[in-house]
Amino acid sequence: MKILIIGPSWVGDMVMSQGLYIEIKRLHPEAKIDVMAPGWCKPILERMPEVHRAIEMPLGHGQFDLKTRYQLGVSMRDEHYDQAYVLPNSAKSALIPFFARIPVRVGWRGEMRYGLLNDVRANKKSFQFMLERYVALAHEKAAMTGTGCLGELETLPYPALAIDSQQQADARKQFAVSDDKTLIGLCPGAEFGPAKRWPENHYATVAAALIEKGHQVLIFGSAKDRPVGDAILAQLSDDAKLQCLNLAGETDLNQAVDLIAACDTVISNDSGLMHVAAAVGCNVVAVYGSSSPKYTPPLTKDVKILNTDIECRPCFQRECPKSHLKCLTELSPQSVLEACQELKAMRARIV
CATH class of the missing domain: 3.40.50.2000 (Glycogen Phosphorylase B;)
Known part of the structure; x- marks a missing residue:
């Protein structure tokens, strides 16, 4: 399984998103996970052993630029990703996987992105913590029925960044x-x-x-x-x-x-x-x-x-x-x- 993740734009959110990557690798040990995120987050991604490749997002935070997003998506079609996870809530963040024709595109309901995503999760408020919301995306929608379905916060995969001695x-x-x-x-x-x-x-x-x-x-x-x-x-x-x-x-x-x-x-x-x-x-x-x-x-x-x-x-x-x-x-x-x-x-x- 080859997976593209559109990552968060902030360092803290990027750290917490490692919980999702750990859970994906637990469920699918052979999965290759590529994460697209702003350049300032790249040093964080490079310390996550679950991430196969960190791809730098060339657009700044809040920048729409439909043409560039289209070109990026088209350029990624040859990667033949099986699945995408879109972690930010904006519609623009879902465009690249859509243009890349990734068949399964998962994310929480956000800014009018039905169609851009085809596995839309609507019960975000059932999960109190951001880590829970990230980890829940790794599971089938039908299993993520609400509070407690993932267990206690302490049992979820916590981020663990590698250190270069x-x-x-x-x-x-x-x-x-x-x-x-x-x-x-x-x-x-x-x-x-x-x-x-x-x-x-x-x-x-x-x-x-x-x-x-x-x-x-x-x-x-x-x-x-x-x-x-x-x-x-x-x-x-x-x-x-x-x-x-x-x-x-x-x-x-x-x-x-x-x-x-x-x-x-x-x-x-x-x-x-x-x-x-x-x-x-x-x-x-x-x-x-x-x-x-x-x-x-x-x-x-x-x-x-x-x-x-x-x-x-x-x-x-x-x-x-x-x-x-x-x-x-x-x-x-x-x-x-x-x-x-x-x-x-x-x-x-x-x-």
């Missing part, structure tokens, strides 16, 4: 990452907006406390997150700054994945890197503000999920509609430090 060693050397200190990762950015970002001063308080315990702190993120990392550094003492590296915008995604995997614990907002940290085996302390873990939690057993219980959250807004951000400001650094300690103790008991 040589690349990891090279990255540690390039960025002067300690070989003898316990590494703590901070992921203080959030592409979605400020209502997902725990305050920089809280991150700085946590960083200072962990450095005082003898750890080295690594700040991860894109170039957009570098000012946030700089703001954290600015609040540390001169001595503490020597043990805190702002790698936001300095690493490529491959390096970031390998260095995150070298961390004992990662403290993160609800972001793509949170899902990376879960998929490479870190302890994860996940801080939720305007969003909720009831849909896209970090998929690991080594996790502490923290949020405040004020009545206006989760609002799922990019910016706080009440202009106070209490869902984030009232979540204390001490609670994060305690969560780190609890995860450390849990892992020690297991070992």
